[in-house]
Amino acid sequence: MLRISKLTKRYGGDQPVLKELDLGVSERSMVAIIGASGAGKSTLLRCINRLVEPTSGSIQLNDTELTGLRGRELRHARRRIGMIFQGFNLVDRLTVMENVLSGRLGYVNFWRALTRRFPQDDIDHAFYLMERAGIAHYANKRADELSGGERQRVGVVRALMQRPEILLADEPTASLDPKTSEQVMALLRNLSDELSLPVLINIHNVHEACEFTERIVGMRHGRIVFDGKPGELTRAAQDEIYAGAPADEREAAKEHAEGAVRAAAQ
Numbered sequence: 001m002l003r004i005s006k007l008t009k010r011y012g013g014d015q016p017v018l019k020e021l022d023l024g025v026s027e028r029s030m031v032a033i034i035g036a037s038g039a040g041k042s043t044l045l046r047c048i049n050r051l052v053e054p055t056s057g058s059i060q061l062n063d064t065e066l067t068g069l070r071g072r073e074l075r076h077a078r079r080r081i082g083m084i085f086q087g088f089n090l091v092d093r094l095t096v097m098e099n100v101l102s103g104r105l106g107y108v109n110f111w112r113a114l115t116r117r118f119p120q121d122d123i124d125h126a127f128y129l130m131e132r133a134g135i136a137h138y139a140n141k142r143a144d145e146l147s148g149g150e151r152q153r154v155g156v157v158r159a160l161m162q163r164p165e166i167l168l169a170d171e172p173t174a175s176l177d178p179k180t181s182e183q184v185m186a187l188l189r190n191l192s193d194e195l196s197l198p199v200l201i202n203i204h205n206v207h208e209a210c211e212f213t214e215r216i217v218g219m220r221h222g223r224i225v226f227d228g229k230p231g232e233l234t235r236a237a238q239d240e241i242y243a244g245a246p247a248d249e250r251e252a253a254k255e256h257a258e259g260a261v262r263a264a265a266q
């Protein structure tokens, strides 16, 4: 369970980017965060894994207060939070297996990590997850020989190797073509169900958000202005989320959402 209360983030002396934001995410749920560019979606995810320092408020992950953690405690807390990035963040010259096992680096001791001697249990788990993600046959391929969709599958498996308590995905499909993007979303959906893992996805594609998640959180200017099921994302709700956004962004989001809301309501 993730419980965020009154989270505020201010960069420098500017207006806060997150304004006393409250959000709870329970186990086994996949939640999409949507909103116009600059609404604060990435900042929210980055506050959770403390890549960005919250200004005030509370972030609790299963009884651990994440704000205020330092040093070793912070490193340990970060192991419990899996992160998936838009740009995959793989090490190109390493193989798929090596990239995947790097998800365990925070757990194995220094010498094992240096000599890449991971416990058999880690190797078995890596193969299990790679099979699930359809990339086991690429285990010995270099990461830079893979397509974008395959690379993101490696990113997903690497994050899961941490055996995280929550998965945060920051625009995980933004660099992928529509078909591949849907496949990666379906993989996240299935793994979330199978592993009872809460997944928080920052996503621009409202259609995919509605199709693959059961809860949509709409942000505007650092606040949550919508929190509901895909079928409840009415035109009025979309107007509120995207009010003031550039016209092209607003229209693109609405275009995506119309069909998705109809489909979700059926």
Ligand SMILES: Nc1ncnc2c1ncn2[C@@H]1O[C@H](COP(=O)(O)OP(=O)(O)OP(=O)(O)O)[C@@H](O)[C@H]1O
Binding pocket: 011, 017, 035, 036, 037, 038, 039, 040, 041, 042, 043, 044
């Ligand atoms: N490191 C930083 N220093 C100063 N301002 C920042 C920093 N990171 C983000 N911001 C500002 O905070 C606001 C919210 O940015 P954020 O990236 O969280 O929004 P977003 O909703 O994820 O946008 P996008 O969809 O374009 O990625 C923006 O105005 C941005 O310029």
